[in-house]
Amino acid sequence: MDAKEIIARRVALELRDNTLVNLGIGLPTLVAHYVPEGVSVAFQSENGIIGFGAPPPDGMEDPNLTDAGGGYISALPGAISFDSSTSFALIRGGHLDMTVLGGLQVDQQGRLANWMVPGKIVPGMGGAMDLVVGAKRVIVAMQHAAKGKPKIVETLTLPPTATRRVSLVVTEMAVIEPTPDGLVLRERAPGVGIDEIVAATGAKLLIAGDIPEMPIHWAA
Amino acid sequence: MFKAITAADAAALVPDGASVMIGGFMGAGTPERIIDALVARGARGLTVIANDTAFPGVGIGKLIDAGCVTRVIASHIGTNPVTQKKMIASEIIVELVPQGTLIERIRAAGSGLGGVLTPTGLGTVVEDEKPVIEVDGEKFLLEKPLRADFALLHAHEADYNGNLTYRLTAANFNPIIAFAAKVTIVEPHQIVPVGVIPPDAVRTPGVLVDHLVERPR
Numbered sequence A: 001m002d003a004k005e006i007i008a009r010r011v012a013l014e015l016r017d018n019t020l021v022n023l024g025i026g027l028p029t030l031v032a033h034y035v036p037e038g039v040s041v042a043f044q045s046e047n048g049i050i051g052f053g054a055p056p057p058d059g060m061e062d063p064n065l066t067d068a069g070g071g072y073i074s075a076l077p078g079a080i081s082f083d084s085s086t087s088f089a090l091i092r093g094g095h096l097d098m099t100v101l102g103g104l105q106v107d108q109q110g111r112l113a114n115w116m117v118p119g120k121i122v123p124g125m126g127g128a129m130d131l132v133v134g135a136k137r138v139i140v141a142m143q144h145a146a147k148g149k150p151k152i153v154e155t156l157t158l159p160p161t162a163t164r165r166v167s168l169v170v171t172e173m174a175v176i177e178p179t180p181d182g183l184v185l186r187e188r189a190p191g192v193g194i195d196e197i198v199a200a201t202g203a204k205l206l207i208a209g210d211i212p213e214m215p216i217h218w219a220a
Numbered sequence B: 001m002f003k004a005i006t007a008a009d010a011a012a013l014v015p016d017g018a019s020v021m022i023g024g025f026m027g028a029g030t031p032e033r034i035i036d037a038l039v040a041r042g043a044r045g046l047t048v049i050a051n052d053t054a055f056p057g058v059g060i061g062k063l064i065d066a067g068c069v070t071r072v073i074a075s076h077i078g079t080n081p082v083t084q085k086k087m088i089a090s091e092i093i094v095e096l097v098p099q100g101t102l103i104e105r106i107r108a109a110g111s112g113l114g115g116v117l118t119p120t121g122l123g124t125v126v127e128d129e130k131p132v133i134e135v136d137g138e139k140f141l142l143e144k145p146l147r148a149d150f151a152l153l154h155a156h157e158a159d160y161n162g163n164l165t166y167r168l169t170a171a172n173f174n175p176i177i178a179f180a181a182k183v184t185i186v187e188p189h190q191i192v193p194v195g196v197i198p199p200d201a202v203r204t205p206g207v208l209v210d211h212l213v214e215r216p217r
Helices: A003-012 A027-034 A086-090 A127-132 A192-198 B005-012 B030-038 B061-064 B081-088 B099-110
Strands: A019-023 A041-045 A051-053 A074-081 A098-101 A105-107 A139-140 A168-170 A174-179 A182-188 B021-023 B046-047 B069-074 B093-096 B116-118 B132-133 B138-143 B148-159 B179-192
Touching: A003 A041, A003 A168, A019 A027, A027 A139, A086 A127, A086 B099, A098 A127, A127 B099, A139 A192, A168 B061, A182 A192, A192 B138, B005 B030, B005 B179, B030 B061, B030 B148, B030 B179, B046 B061, B061 B069, B061 B081, B081 B093, B099 B116, B099 B138
Parallel strands: A019 A041, A019 A098, A098 A139, A139 A168, B021 B046, B021 B148, B046 B069, B069 B093, B148 B179
Antiparallel strands: A041 A051, A051 A074, A168 A174, A174 A182, B116 B138, B132 B138
16 A cells, blocks of 8 residues: 555545545545545535546546546536535535545644645645635545655744645554644554654654554455 | 527627526536627627536637637636646636526526525635624624626427426526626527427426527528
């Protein structure tokens, strides 16, 4: 299992039955492959649909049915579509149960930076700022380090996406919960030691008692 | 009752230097024939207000490629490296606005509101020097209305009176920008007789529409 699969499988365990969930582009979209059995989740895409499905068979693409990255999707029975104002009313208005977003940095206060690297890449925030402000739970799905540099840092050096404390950070090494007291280490990836996690993290981790392994299935 | 115009006629209505809201999300729901006609007539100096600039060679990306645009107000340009290159070369000024804020600023303009109060962007570079207003103990950013000279829409059906429907994710910004410009031009996928669209299915009232673009003949 590679890093991305570990992250996606672990994040998927946060999905709850009968909820509305928005997955950011990139790594977070992989979460849809690992929805636990018996859990029914409606996925929203912020360009205006709830209930989209896998890409259609070859030749069946509809130019009026795409995801937020512009890729072709299908619609599941019961899907609904709406305009951008309605889509962001759902997001900002507290009607979205959970969002999963990629991250460039998370700091000790649990703040997320994920939309630009000054002087390098300026893709724009798209819907990220609204999602972090509005979703009931914000889960950051990202690799623990980038080019050997920790992405979990004491204080953000990149522009924040919002000031809100995110709910959970899931990496290929650990599950970390930002709390008012700081970053609490909740779980470690199978086979990963606490010392390895601490060494790869640029902020203080609160570690109390035994830290269990992520309940993900290696063989699956 | 409308008399449909050609895409070239529509492009001729939009002068160089105009501000133009364009529907679409990564190219889906974008009026491609009007865009092609703007490129063909060599439009210059346009300010484009839209969610994104799609991809090179697709939708709004064609206007960027052809050098028609000098200013972009959008939420995301990450899928179009040409926009980014032109921004770095100072050929295009890009103003980035959070997506939910962008659509609400447009909605405010079209609905006669003086702005919107949103928590999005507080404590970030988006806050800039905008007024922060406290309502019942909660802080919000005041974001001002955003309007344009033209709105260019893609719709699924239009009837002879300009009533519009949309399909699936091709609605996106289209129904909102229809309210917010001085002149609204619509490129429907098909034009149908009055009465074919049931009243409850109309998503944009024809009263908002100034011009319908005919299907290619």
